[in-house]
Amino acid sequence: MSPESTGQNKHNLTVYRRGFRTWRGNRPFWAGLFTMLGGAPIAYFPYADLQLGNMTLAMSTTAGAGSLIIGVLLITLGLTMWFHSIVRVFAGVAAILLALISIPVANIGGFVIGFLFALIGGALSISWAPGEPQPEEEAPHTAPLDKQQPESEYAEGALHGATVPPQQPGDHGTASGYGTSSGYDGGTHRAG
Structure with a gap:
């Protein structure tokens, strides 16, 4: 390998990282991430089987379908926050409502983990506002x-x-x- 290839790859990594930072800054990124992280345990725990030695512990409940629907909707709302930030307030309110509904329906909101992540993600989505573009400063004319x-x-x-x-x-x-x-x-x- 030549010395130039290392620098070129490093440059590409920097370009991708800056592009991701720009993409992340133009939308409620953390709100979407927390909402999706909240939906995963809510959807997963009712269908999970925990192995303790020779004993299998099943968490399945009668409301397993409701848990799956709530979890999938929270993940969809998280993706909506990322890719359609114009509806961020609606997505945030819906995420908070689904997180509250998950407490009685989905094993205490995914054992409180999913509930807290979805609640924080919804609150972040409601409170996020796009930044104003800063005017370019002109050099003083002398x-x-x-x-x-x-x-x-x-x-x-x-x-x-x-x-x-x-x-x-x-x-x-x-x-x-x-x-x-x-x-x-x-x-x-x-x-x-």
Whole structure:
């Protein structure tokens, strides 16, 4: 392998990581993740079999179908928060309601683990708001160095407190006439 290949792979990893960070920042990522993590134990525990030596402990309940539906809906709401963040408030409220319903239906909300994750995910989804794009700051426009020096005796007098006669139209070399023949004063405004 050549030394360039390591750097190139490192660069690709950095690009993917920055892309993921940008994607994650434009949506309620943590809300969706917590909601999906809450749906997994709620859907899993009613169908899980725990082996303790030769003994099998089954958690199946009569409301196993309800637990599966609640868990799948929470996972779907978590994905909705990621990929359709415009409905984040609805998804958050629905996640909180499903988490509360899972307490009596799904083994005390997936043994409280799923309940807490879904509750936190729903609350995060409701409270998330998209960031405002920051305006680009423009560099201050300054006159070129040769234009910062006074161009006439009137300008030198103006710097030392003397009065300056008013500029006449077409007079481009006076104290206040930093403009050029094109009518611009060196800044972003037109000379008047």
